[in-house]
Amino acid sequence: MERNRRITLARRPEGLPADDDFATDEVDIPELDEGEALMRTTHLSIDPTVRTWISEARSYFPPVEIGEVVRSPGAGVIVATRCDAYEVGDLVTSLPGWQEYSVVRDDVFTTPAPPGVDAVDLLGVLGQNGMAAHIGLLDVGSASPGDTVVVSAAAGATGSVAAQIAKLTGCRVVGIAGSDEKCDWLVDGLGLDAAINHRDEGFGDALRAATPDRIDVYFDNVGGWMLDAVLRRLAMHARVVLCGAISVYNDPRKPPGPSNYLELITQRARMEGFNTFDHWGRFAEITTELAGWVADGRLVGRETFVHGLERAPEALRMLFEGGNTGKLLVEVG
């Protein structure tokens, strides 16, 4: 009988996760109880949040313990079912972790795919990334027509959707990314008004030039020095949307905070965090809107694939080294 290959946490990574921080094993495929179904994972979503889950840091989930399967979002197909909510062949997303098979229930962390949607979109544009972009930009950030919106990691999975939604909203949109190639894609491919390569010298000058009316909304995926620099450029009543902080997740020291946070007083501005899980009830409504834009060609997803479950640790590193454009996915099996 087929077995379940898994990647478990061998020890807590210090800094960038190394291959030795993980272990591979094989166990029996779980037996199903009443109300459960078995999902075979086809794609793992490689997200910065996984790095926080395997650290000791307090988060919205308890840390992954040593020896446990690495927690991760993913999509897959139902291959056996004792649950009314699923039929064999259904495509679902859940939190399968870094393994081939997992048990799903009809609970909030499992989402059946709307008709005509594939696993890739379900994990990216129409999944957590699309949700985070939509909720972060429009609900938390209150982006409105005419606003200047700056997005960091704008060529990433969430950033690229946030930047496109901002354009659809009628904002002036400036993306920040880590290579000229990514910047070219942002401007020529996605239609952003400007893009800044943060590895170039003179970031502050470039930011100033790209935001003549200052910044109304900063959609932040990066944190660190970039957040600090953007704080100095806020417009009155600006909103800093904290979606993530990829620059600090690997930092074994306590990273410094944004020393320019008092600009929030000067500019009567706010900085706010959010979590898409809090908005689960709106998933269907938001997905429908996003899917409409995708169908129209007004919202474009782009993916970088890594092949093979065993390469999930490598893919996680790639994410922090800027190796992906758009959504980073591991194709399993």
Add this chain to the structure above:
Amino acid sequence: MERNRRITLARRPEGLPADDDFATDEVDIPELDEGEALMRTTHLSIDPTVRTWISEARSYFPPVEIGEVVRSPGAGVIVATRCDAYEVGDLVTSLPGWQEYSVVRDDVFTTPAPPGVDAVDLLGVLGQNGMAAHIGLLDVGSASPGDTVVVSAAAGATGSVAAQIAKLTGCRVVGIAGSDEKCDWLVDGLGLDAAINHRDEGFGDALRAATPDRIDVYFDNVGGWMLDAVLRRLAMHARVVLCGAISVYNDPRKPPGPSNYLELITQRARMEGFNTFDHWGRFAEITTELAGWVADGRLVGRETFVHGLERAPEALRMLFEGGNTGKLLVEVG
């Protein structure tokens, strides 16, 4: 003829302002143009914001230039008038600066006193401090009955009003102050649920013990390590109200930012700055509410007086050294 004694900025202070950073001079009392009135200052309000105005830092006002009178709120009496809005004998607050006489106009920065209110209340409980406390706690912080509210510099002019309004709102209120005497006043005098002396060891433990349900609203006047410690104790959907950051205004280095700011993501919380000047249109309404509480004895002001214009620099230092309880005022002339 009487002359106008003034204190001007001689050089930009580094760290705690020194007497040598200021100069004293005497000039003619200004002639009035049509639409102007002359105010003789009776009280100067000694506020942390004055420290930021005499630095080079970007603020909501341009920096005070070398040789200019130190900008400062104050209250006084109209002694001559060519303006319909004022009669001789009227009590007003404005931004007279550190000088005996100043010209006022019928503009937004001048507020006539409601009947029965004296200069002390007009500068404190019913003035900028009361406004900042009311707007910060209720509008920005959305404090509601049952919330746990923590106030830093709770024995200060704004903090003591914010803490009392939080009690009147039905919150559990914890004050942070710099001496046992102040803490005793907060609990025994103002009825707070708990007070923490931040100079004691074990601040984190004391904070945890005083906030069993974590912290819904943090009204921050202090910044620095205290803000960082409180961020670790936020409740879900908490609001951090940035009123000021007295701990950093004298720091000649760029002070570190709050490294625990990512708790804002974990707790889906926000940190927001504000400025009472934006709410000038509500001044009368809020003053009426505050004055009602003062008349009932439910809101108590307390003052520390320093006598003599020439001691304004000393008073400003006192503020940063925790020498005052409640409102710190210089009595002029």
